[in-house]
Amino acid sequence: MPLPLLSALRVVAATLMLGCFALGAQAGLTWETLRIAQTAPAGATEVVGLYRFANTGNSPVTITSLQPTCGCTTATLDKRTYAPGEAGEIKATLHIGNRVGLQEKVIQIVTDAPDERPTTLVLAVDIPELLTYVPRLLHWKKVDAPDWKSALLNAGTALSIRTITLAPPSKEVLTELEAVEEGRSYRLKIKPAVAGQPINVTVAGTAVLADGTKVPFSLYALVR
Amino acid sequence: MKMILPRSAWREATALLLLALVPALATGWGHPLRPVWTWARPAVPEVALAALKPMAATVLWVDARPAEAYVSGHIPGAIALNEDEWERLLPSLLSVWQPGQRIVVYCDSSDCATSQAVALRLQRELQIETVAVLRGGWKSWQEATHR
Amino acid sequence: MKPFLAWSGRIVLGGSFAVAAALKVQDPATFAADIDHFRLLPYPLTLGLALYLPWLELFCGAAVLVRRHERGALLVLAGLCAGFALALASAWLRGLDISCGCFGHSAIGSSLLPALVRAVVLGLIAVVLYRLRLPLAAN
Numbered sequence: 283m284p285l286p287l288l289s290a291l292r293v294v295a296a297t298l299m300l301g302c303f304a305l306g307a308q309a310g311l312t313w314e315t316l317r318i319a320q321t322a323p324a325g326a327t328e329v330v331g332l333y334r335f336a337n338t339g340n341s342p343v344t345i346t347s348l349q350p351t352c353g354c355t356t357a358t359l360d361k362r363t364y365a366p367g368e369a370g371e372i373k374a375t376l377h378i379g380n381r382v383g384l385q386e387k388v389i390q391i392v393t394d395a396p397d398e399r400p401t402t403l404v405l406a407v408d409i410p411e412l413l414t415y416v417p418r419l420l421h422w423k424k425v426d427a428p429d430w431k432s433a434l435l436n437a438g439t440a441l442s443i444r445t446i447t448l449a450p451p452s453k454e455v456l457t458e459l460e461a462v463e464e465g466r467s468y469r470l471k472i473k474p475a476v477a478g479q480p481i482n483v484t485v486a487g488t489a490v491l492a493d494g495t496k497v498p499f500s501l502y503a504l505v506r
Numbered sequence: 507m508k509m510i511l512p513r514s515a516w517r518e519a520t521a522l523l524l525l526a527l528v529p530a531l532a533t534g535w536g537h538p539l540r541p542v543w544t545w546a547r548p549a550v551p552e553v554a555l556a557a558l559k560p561m562a563a564t565v566l567w568v569d570a571r572p573a574e575a576y577v578s579g580h581i582p583g584a585i586a587l588n589e590d591e592w593e594r595l596l597p598s599l600l601s602v603w604q605p606g607q608r609i610v611v612y613c614d615s616s617d618c619a620t621s622q623a624v625a626l627r628l629q630r631e632l633q634i635e636t637v638a639v640l641r642g643g644w645k646s647w648q649e650a651t652h653r
Numbered sequence: 654m655k656p657f658l659a660w661s662g663r664i665v666l667g668g669s670f671a672v673a674a675a676l677k678v679q680d681p682a683t684f685a686a687d688i689d690h691f692r693l694l695p696y697p698l699t700l701g702l703a704l705y706l707p708w709l710e711l712f713c714g715a716a717v718l719v720r721r722h723e724r725g726a727l728l729v730l731a732g733l734c735a736g737f738a739l740a741l742a743s744a745w746l747r748g749l750d751i752s753c754g755c756f757g758h759s760a761i762g763s764s765l766l767p768a769l770v771r772a773v774v775l776g777l778i779a780v781v782l783y784r785l786r787l788p789l790a791a792n
Contacts (some may be wrong), residue, residue: 292595313517328647350619351591351618351619352618352619353571353572354590355619377590379588379589379590379591379592380590380591380592380593381589381590381592415631417568417631417632417633418631418632419631419632419633421605465595466533480599482601484597500593502597502600503598504605505598506604506605509683510662511726511728515724515725515728515783516725516728517725518716518722518723518725518726518728519722519724519725519726519728519729520725521722521725522709522712522713522722522725522726522729523709523729524714525712526705526708526711526712527705529708529739530705530708530709531704533678533704533708537681539679539680539681539682539683539701540681540682540704541681541682541685541686541703541704542682543697543700544696545696545697546696547689547696548757551686552719554683554686595695641682641683642685
């Protein structure tokens with residue numbers, strides 16, 4: 283490689299390294315973790331994650347924006363401005379509602395630290411589905427014969443099903459419940475009572491798990 | 507063959523093929539509307555409002571936004587369904603949905619993931635296959651109707 | 654007559670690709686979804702093409718219009734037209750609805766035939782223009 287080009291490359295490399303040092307020296311907030319993963323306790327209505335941080339820079343840092351990307355998540359702070367060396371924490375709360383399964387909620391943090399890109403905090407919560415349905419909706423066309431169709435009700439976690447009972451069904455459908463694997467899997471069979479009539483019925487019931495937790499469930503039968 | 511595809515033509519083609527790589531990489535790095543990188547295809551397809559025009563009369567709109575947003579304005583005929591109140595709202599959807607009817611779920615804009623979550627749950631729980639998510643969400647509807 | 658036809662062909666071919674590419678460059682995410690409707694490629698490759706193809710078409714369209722690197726551009730455009738026509742034919746055989754692609758199979762095939770005809774016509778224009786340039790290329 284020609285010498286002038288080599289010299290030029292050395293200058294560029296040195297500039298880049300100095301630039302990185304300069305950026306490092308100005309760094310604002312340092313986070314203990316950017317991702318918190320939890321499993322929601324059964325019956326919980328909300329799950330909280332605490333994101334601790336410290337100002338490791340040379341100047342005060344103000345958190346100018348704290349934005350969850352889901353309305354189901356709230357994020358709060360005690361104060362906005364942190365002096366060099368000062369620590370703080372962001373409390374992120376996921377309101378569970380009727381959510382199930384793995385929920386990954388994001389909170390975007392923006393500060394006034396120079397050259398600092400927005401920080402993304404992730405709250406990953408596994409909400410156990412105590413009972414699963416396969417499927418939850420059974421439908422027939424009006425012209426179809428009103429044959430039996432079935433859905434499987436399965437224990438969603440290690441907790442087995444102690445009892446499972448159906449609420450008195452609507453007169454528009456007939457129902458049968460049988461165990462496929464006692465404590466783990468049950469088949470709910472449904473058929474329209476009368477052929478050709480449109481129906482929209484909710485078949486409800488309650489499963490009691492091994493630890494006494496009552497899990498209400500509902501499936502839907504449609505004839506359209 | 508050399509006369510039909512002379513080396514100079516290949517050189518020109520190669521130069522163009524390589525030249526296009528530069529802005530392509532820049533687009534992937536910094537374009538505001540660049541596609542989100544994932545290894546797997548999104549489970550629920552996204553559809554633009556314009557593509558729905560031929561079938562607009564038959565689509566069932568589902569509003570995945572919080573209740574306050576739905577009340578303050580929604581696509582005409584849209585049913586509210588969100589994960590905060592899934593159990594309470596689901597029967598309303600089933601009371602109007604016709605088996606086989608296409609469902610399009612929307613939330614605020616392209617940045618919210620709520621519509622994907624609701625659409626995936628409809629696919630998983632109810633095994634409804636004809637579900638898609640509206641690209642650009644409620645914002646794109648407002649832009650189209652205020653034009 | 655021949656120079657006029659060649660000039661018209663360049664305007665149509667170069668202009669079509671340049672204008673279409675300029676639109677696609679503005680919204681790569683939508684273009685990625687459009688490519689994915691064909692269900693032909695692995696998703697990561699679809700994303701790569703969505704970033705790359707519009708720029709390739711733009712440069713080749715411009716090259717045809719300004720008559721620089723024209724033969725190379727015509728080769729690339731002919732190849733792109735052939736590829737697109739094959740993808741459309743494949744979608745047609747599988748009964749895919751490429752206008753939306755959102756609901757899988759559909760009886761709507763109306764968007765496929767005009768697109769296929771367009772691809773074939775533009776491809777033929779590219780081949781003819783390339784052939785016209787050959788005597789110069791042989792020099």
